[in-house]
Amino acid sequence: MVKAVVLGAAGGIGQPLALLLKANPLVTELGLFDIVNTPGVAADLSHIATPAKVEGFLPPDDGLLKALKGADVVVIPAGVPRKPGMTRDDLFKINAGIIKDLATGIAKAAPKALVLVISNPVNSTVPIVAEVFKKFGTFDPKRLFGVTTLDVVRSSTFVSEIIGDLALSKDVVVPVVGGHSGVTIVPLLSQSSHSLPSSVDGSAYDALVNRIQFGGDEVVKAKNGAGSATLSMAYAGAEFAGKVIRALNGEKGIIAPTYVNLSADAEGGAALTKELGQELAYFSSNVELGPGGITKINPLGKITEKEAELVKAAIPELVKNIETGVNFVAEAYKAAEEPRL
Numbered sequence: 342m343v344k345a346v347v348l349g350a351a352g353g354i355g356q357p358l359a360l361l362l363k364a365n366p367l368v369t370e371l372g373l374f375d376i377v378n379t380p381g382v383a384a385d386l387s388h389i390a391t392p393a394k395v396e397g398f399l400p401p402d403d404g405l406l407k408a409l410k411g412a413d414v415v416v417i418p419a420g421v422p423r424k425p426g427m428t429r430d431d432l433f434k435i436n437a438g439i440i441k442d443l444a445t446g447i448a449k450a451a452p453k454a455l456v457l458v459i460s461n462p463v464n465s466t467v468p469i470v471a472e473v474f475k476k477f478g479t480f481d482p483k484r485l486f487g488v489t490t491l492d493v494v495r496s497s498t499f500v501s502e503i504i505g506d507l508a509l510s511k512d513v514v515v516p517v518v519g520g521h522s523g524v525t526i527v528p529l530l531s532q533s534s535h536s537l538p539s540s541v542d543g544s545a546y547d548a549l550v551n552r553i554q555f556g557g558d559e560v561v562k563a564k565n566g567a568g569s570a571t572l573s574m575a576y577a578g579a580e581f582a583g584k585v586i587r588a589l590n591g592e593k594g595i596i597a598p599t600y601v602n603l604s605a606d607a608e609g610g611a612a613l614t615k616e617l618g619q620e621l622a623y624f625s626s627n628v629e630l631g632p633g634g635i636t637k638i639n640p641l642g643k644i645t646e647k648e649a650e651l652v653k654a655a656i657p658e659l660v661k662n663i664e665t666g667v668n669f670v671a672e673a674y675k676a677a678e679e680p681r682l
């Protein structure tokens with residue numbers, strides 16, 4: 342029995358993500374929350390012949406808390422997407438407040454849920470959720486994930502395109518570490534399950550790394566003002582949520598890159614910090630999943646000199662992004678009364 346909840350369920354990502362979760366046979370209950378349209382989305386999905394019972398909620402009458410009640414897994418794609426010319430950080434002003442409010446709801450109604458954050462800028466929204474949970478005394482770093490799976494999915498696709506066989510893409514695994522924006526996205530191509538042709542060196546290697554780092558911009562540009570990646574993100578979000586749910590159900594040995602608080606695994610976090618050569622509260626690395634969330638944070642392992650340079654370039658940006666998220670919550674609570682359960 343697994344209850345999954347989508348916050349932002351009527352949006353460009355939210356709707357196809359809700360569809361894919363409804364299609365997941367392990368999901369027995371699906372709660373949908375948004376500020377608009379969730380009754381319609383829920384009614385529509387509820388006719389699909391799969392186990393999940395679907396219910397849609399809107400803000401009035403504590404809709405958020407009702408949607409979250411009993412949640413095992415909460416996925417958050419709520420918030421505004423980019424338009425051409427914007428960076429993910431430009432979304433912070435609007436999305437930070439949305440995420441803070443939703444995290445407050447989770448702290449109150451589903452403090453034990455596994456929380457998967459999609460809303461951008463992920464490098465900062467994940468720390469916001471953590472800081473809100475800390476204020477409520479409900480923070481468990483093992484249960485909080487920034488969803489970076491789209492970078493992994495893109496890497497599998499682009500690498501198999503270069504190999505010349507898209508049918509391979511479902512088997513190609515490339516760890517992507519760091520964070521989820523521009524230079525913080527670091528594909529470890531040397532650890533790809535399928536080797537790249539030897540022609541992919543020098544500028545061809547740089548072009549591939551650049552395409553993975555800025556794949557989001559490719560979609561934003563093509564959509565020409567109508568938003569950013571939604572369908573590929575829903576696919577990626579459902580893939581990651583599916584792994585989390587399988588682990589919740591007791592399946593062992595599931596590993597995926599995700600942006601996490603390094604205190605989730607003291608030993609693994611310390612080893613990773615050593616590899617990075619500096620303290621960072623959050624970083625995306627391969628993580629092993631269990632019924633209670635994160636069981637182990639894996640090290641980067643053997644990387645090339647070029648990859649070490651990419652990791653080095655990611656760190657100052659991550660430090661800044663994390664600080665922005667942490668400071669936002671501190672400021673928000675400064676004037677306000679302390680939160681109460």
Ligand SMILES: NC(=O)C1=CN([C@@H]2O[C@H](COP(=O)(O)OP(=O)(O)OC[C@H]3O[C@@H](n4cnc5c(N)ncnc54)[C@H](O)[C@@H]3O)[C@@H](O)[C@H]2O)C=CC1
Pocket residue numbers: 348349350351352353354355374375376377418419420421422423432436439442443458459460461462463488489490491492521568569570571574
């Ligand atoms: N992590 C990743 O790899 C990716 C993240 N994203 C991010 O996901 C977010 C959503 O993108 P889209 O679905 O394309 O946007 P969208 O605008 O189509 O949908 C967002 C939904 O959030 C809802 N919403 C707004 N405020 C809310 C609140 N307080 N509570 C609940 N729902 C609320 C809106 O009503 C809307 O239905 C954006 O921030 C985007 O940048 C997008 C692609 C990839």
Ligand SMILES: O=C([O-])CC(=O)C(=O)O
Pocket residue numbers: 422423429461491556557558560561569570
């Ligand atoms: O680029 C964006 O704004 C959306 C996103 O995170 C992605 O597609 O990776």
